[in-house]
Amino acid sequence: MQKLLLLGDEAIAQGALDAGISGVYAYPGTPSTEITEYIQHSKIARDENIHCTWSANEKTAMESAIGVSYTGRRALVCMKHVGLNVAADPFTNSAITGANGGLVYLIADDPSMHSSQDEQDSRYYARFAQIPCLEPSNQQEAYDMIRYAFDLSEKLHTPVLFRVTTRMAHSRSGVELRERRGQNPIKLDPNPKRFILLPANARKLYKELLEKQKEFENCALNDGFNAYQDGADKKLGIIACGIGYNYLQENYGGKCPHPVLKISQYPIPRASVKKLMSECDKVMVVEEGYPIYEELIRGYLDESGKILGRLDGTLPRDGELNPNILAKALGLPKTCGEAVPSVVVARPPSLCVGCPHADSYNALNEAMKDFDRGHVFADIGCYTLGALPPYNAIYSTVDMGASITMAKGAADAGFTPTVAVIGDSTFTHSGMTGLLDAVNDKANITVMILDNSTTGMTGGQDSAAFGKIESICLGLGVEREHIRVIKPLKNHHEENVQVIKEEIAYQGVSVIVPRRECIQTAARRVKAAAKAKNESK
Ligand SMILES: Cc1ncc(C[n+]2csc(CCOP(=O)(O)OP(=O)(O)O)c2C)c(N)n1
Ligand code: SF4
Incomplete structure (x- = not known):
């Protein structure tokens, strides 16, 4: 095989x-x-x-x-x-x-x-x-x-x-x-x-x-993937879920001395849990994520201290597990090395040099400079990095699509002007319906759809919005003269600031589409085309 x-x-x-x-x-x-x-x-x-x-x-x-x-x-x-x-x-x-x-x-x-x-x-x-x-x-x-x-x-x-x-x-x-x-x-x-x-x-x-x-x-x-493995030392029994079982194996070199209930399929087989509970003095639940099964097994009324896990602090309540965290909980020496000390100075994430979003934020910041903070609602994508210096341009990122609807809610509440910043992929993922709400309510918002022709943040997958943004906005009822396409480049800065100012001043729904391809996607596209050309020779 x-x-x-x-x-x-x-x-x-x-x-x-x-x-x-x-x-x-x-x-x-x-x-x-x-x-x-x-x-x-x-x-x-x-x-x-x-x-x-x-x-x-x-x-x-x-x-x-x-x-x-x-x-x-x-x-x-x-x-x-x-x-x-x-x-x-x-x-x-x-x-x-x-x-x-x-x-x-x-x-x-x-x-x-x-x-x-x-x-x-x-x-x-x-x-x-x-x-x-x-x-x-x-x-x-x-x-x-x-x-x-x-x-x-x-x-x-x-x-x-x-x-x-x-x-x-x-x-x-x-x-x-x-x-x-x-x-x-x-x-x-x-x-x-x-x-x-x-x-x-x-x-x-x-x-x-x-x-x-x-x-x-x-x-x-x-069926095959859950298993009850007996062990001689019954002072402790272990319920090891998913990757938690892998970490347990690493700690004991595959020879755990305690009875282990390996769980890879839910609902948890209660008969196996009962057996482990009756055979062992204490039971530790090792699960990656929330203490769901620990809580279920413990029940609301159990205060016996028999069940150990994320709820009683034996394991940390949040974050992922790893073999060393489990080793500590089991009272064992660490099996894995410590994290390799960093040889480079840590730096915050930032937009790539030459990213079109940088030019969009520079223009937006200048257009908004006469307003107090808090008027720009953003979304999830590379452009979320606009929350950090040097831009400090956006004030929210909650879930995909929420930029438009939060901007609308804030405008409904009388907090104007409001600007929503959303990526092209996020717009077709879950921004379109929010824009329809805004049009139907004649909300006073400006939406910037940053069109870099890709889903940049997750590595450059095709964007469902490609080639369709203006027609979608028109179809949703945005007025043609308030759909403005701009080129996010330094040498277009002054005219971009002017367009943003005009649309912010407009009392209604307007859409600005800064359009320039993500430089990473462009580089990959050029490389793939060159490869295809070479192969066809
Ligand atoms: C519900 C949900 N699905 C998927 C993701 C992962 N994700 C984060 S941003 C994003 C899309 C980014 O693409 P785009 O809006 O075009 O912005 P860009 O990164 O290209 O600037 C995706 C898929 C997520 N955070 N939430
Ligand atoms: S991957 Fe593309 S969109 Fe994301 S920061 Fe880099 S250039 Fe900008």
Whole structure:
């Protein structure tokens, strides 16, 4: 069998290709982006016509994948954890419709917030929607488990949430591949009402979902990835979830003296937990993320001190785990080296030299210099760096799309002028509906859509907005004369300041589109064109 050195994300992508998916549907977001990129670059996807272009946002991605499942074929959906908030409506409702073809939601959590606004734990979503959740403990398991996830989805007619965290997604290991299987043929679900969530159907389907819970738990008890491993020293038992199991193995060199309940599939098998609790004096719950299962096992009333974990301070309450944190909790010497001391002076993140956003902010700052602070609402993307020196140009960044709606809310409250700064990809992700609200309410706001023709922050993926921004704004009802395109370049500075001043002075909705390609994307594009030219010689 072939063995490859793969990132966790790549192992998942290869596993999905080998499991016979017909499409991957995704919106970029660290640490999930590499899964879709791997599939986009794979020969298998090209040869087998597997869908792999980016979606406009996580909700559209998930709904398209539900459509694939409707036909009986398999679909993978990928996003970062906060993307699941955007897709929460189809997510929870698809738990009730159930799945026809295998349907797997890959959600990448980011504990310690390396590149995110929060560290929410997606396992809560699986519990909330009452669907099975899988969580691999290493890269090989990630590869094997993705096929299992599709099989589980088809066997139990349910979508499956597949949760990874940053270290799992972004670290590499050798992965042995299995034989590849083909895609499913198109075959509709025998229950014609499954996807019609009228209340009368939904009530029946919800009861079906409740009845399936026992089966979900039985699979977690008896199928491959959860395991009860006995140990002689019963002073302590350990429940090790996902990558926590990997860290435990590192600390004990694979020979833990304590009984261990390895959890890679939820709902947690209660019979195994009971066994561990009855055999051991104390039980430590090692889970990456929120103390969800620790809290459940402990219950509201338990004060016995028998259960150790993130709630009693044995492990830190927030941030990601690592082998050394676990070693400390277990009273062991550290197994891993300390962080390598930095040889370069730390510096805050900043826009690339030559970035078009820098010229947009210089013009905006000058146009706004007569106003007090606080009038510029921004969004999430490279341009969020405008919050830092030397620009100090923006005063909010909350969630994708919130710049326009917060600017509108502030204007509604009488705090004018208000300016929203949003990127092109973020605009089509979730800014368009906010702009429609602003037009419908005749809000007094100026929206700057910074069009660098790419999704810069996540590494330069195609932007769904490409070539469409002015027509979208017109279609949403922005007046033609108040859609102004400018060139964010130093030698256009004076005229750009003038345009921004004019539109801020306008009492209504105006849109300014500073348009210049991201210099990183431009460099990659030129390099790829040169390579293609050389190859065609
Ligand atoms: C709901 C959600 N999905 C995905 C992300 C990851 N993400 C952050 S900004 C961004 C888009 C940035 O592109 P754009 O708006 O074009 O701005 P640029 O970075 O190019 O300046 C993405 C995908 C996120 N933070 N939240
Ligand atoms: S990657 Fe592109 S958009 Fe982001 S800071 Fe660099 S030049 Fe600007």
